[in-house]
Amino acid sequence: FTEPENILIKINAEIDKESLCHKVKEMFTTEITKKENKVKKKLEEKEAEKKEEVLLAEPPPPPPEPEKEKETPSKTPPAKGKPPS
Numbered sequence: 001f002t003e004p005e006n007i008l009i010k011i012n013a014e015i016d017k018e019s020l021c022h023k024v025k026e027m028f029t030t031e032i033t034k035k036e037n038k039v040k041k042k043l044e045e046k047e048a049e050k051k052e053e054v055l056l057a058e059p060p061p062p063p064p065e066p067e068k069e070k071e072t073p074s075k076t077p078p079a080k081g082k083p084p085s
Contacts, residue, residue, distance in 0.1 A: 007031070009027050009031070011024060011027065
């Protein structure tokens with residue numbers, strides 16, 4: 001009751017009873033479908049927000065480590081002036 005809903009729908013009641021009932025039923029069905037779609041959309045938005053919050057709350061995965069080059073034992077050249085042993 002706090003917010004206007006703008007849900008007033010006018011129907012001409014100066015028609016035969018069967019047509020009037022059909023028209024009212026049609027209007028109710030249309031409005032129910034609109035309401036269901038609106039609720040589904042809100043639920044989807046809330047789910048998307050929750051997923052986004054979870055993603056923002058989790059720390060980012062560590063960056064992949066660069067491949068280290070295989071260390072090969074290097075032969076050190078003999079020092080100058082010393083005979084090889």
